[in-house]
Amino acid sequence: MKKLMLLAVASLLVFVACEGKKEEQAQVQAQPAPVAEQAVAKQAPAEERPAMQSIDWDKALEMNKNGAIFVDVRNPPELNEGYAPEAKNVPLGELKDRLAELPKDKDLLIYCRSGRRSEAATNYLLSQGYTRVYNVLGGYLAFPQK
The missing domain is CATH 3.40.250.10 (Rhodanese-like domain)
Incomplete structure (x- = not known):
């Protein structure tokens, strides 16, 4: 049961990290061009x-x-x-x-x-x-x- 719970938490962390990366990339693309x-x-x-x-x-x-x-x-x-x-x-x-x-x-x-x-x-x-x-x-x- 502990292994299953750890696996679920690890999967959730990976999912959240991937979503954060996508959001970060979207922010970088939306930034104005340098001066x-x-x-x-x-x-x-x-x-x-x-x-x-x-x-x-x-x-x-x-x-x-x-x-x-x-x-x-x-x-x-x-x-x-x-x-x-x-x-x-x-x-x-x-x-x-x-x-x-x-x-x-x-x-x-x-x-x-x-x-x-x-x-x-x-x-x-x-x-x-x-x-x-x-x-x-x-x-x-x-x-x-x-």
């Missing part, structure tokens, strides 16, 4: 701004030697993985508030870890009137190791 993603959503329509240009690391490193600035949009803890030469760290979530730190008269080479955030950052910068902005393909994961 940077909201800013990206408020961009000018794509027809009104220049198209995003993507380049590989070889081209980006060449451009950097000629004065282009690397902008790393990863969060500070991610920088422990390494970073491009003389990169300026402006996390995607802070981009809207730190636009003044990025010159419009220089080429900006935007990268993140894998490429998703850098695409969002590049599109956001284009929507804000930047024209010399390049998304570095593959993010830091594709950075050439020497």
Whole structure:
């Protein structure tokens, strides 16, 4: 009888835990987008701004030697993985508030870890009137190791 009662209680706990997980997932899906993603959503329509240009690391490193600035949009803890030469760290979530730190008269080479955030950052910068902005393909994961 005790075994049956324990089995019933254990089953009830598993059921309650599964239902809690579903509710938690529903809450996560219902949460508003982070500030940077909201800013990206408020961009000018794509027809009104220049198209995003993507380049590989070889081209980006060449451009950097000629004065282009690397902008790393990863969060500070991610920088422990390494970073491009003389990169300026402006996390995607802070981009809207730190636009003044990025010159419009220089080429900006935007990268993140894998490429998703850098695409969002590049599109956001284009929507804000930047024209010399390049998304570095593959993010830091594709950075050439020497």
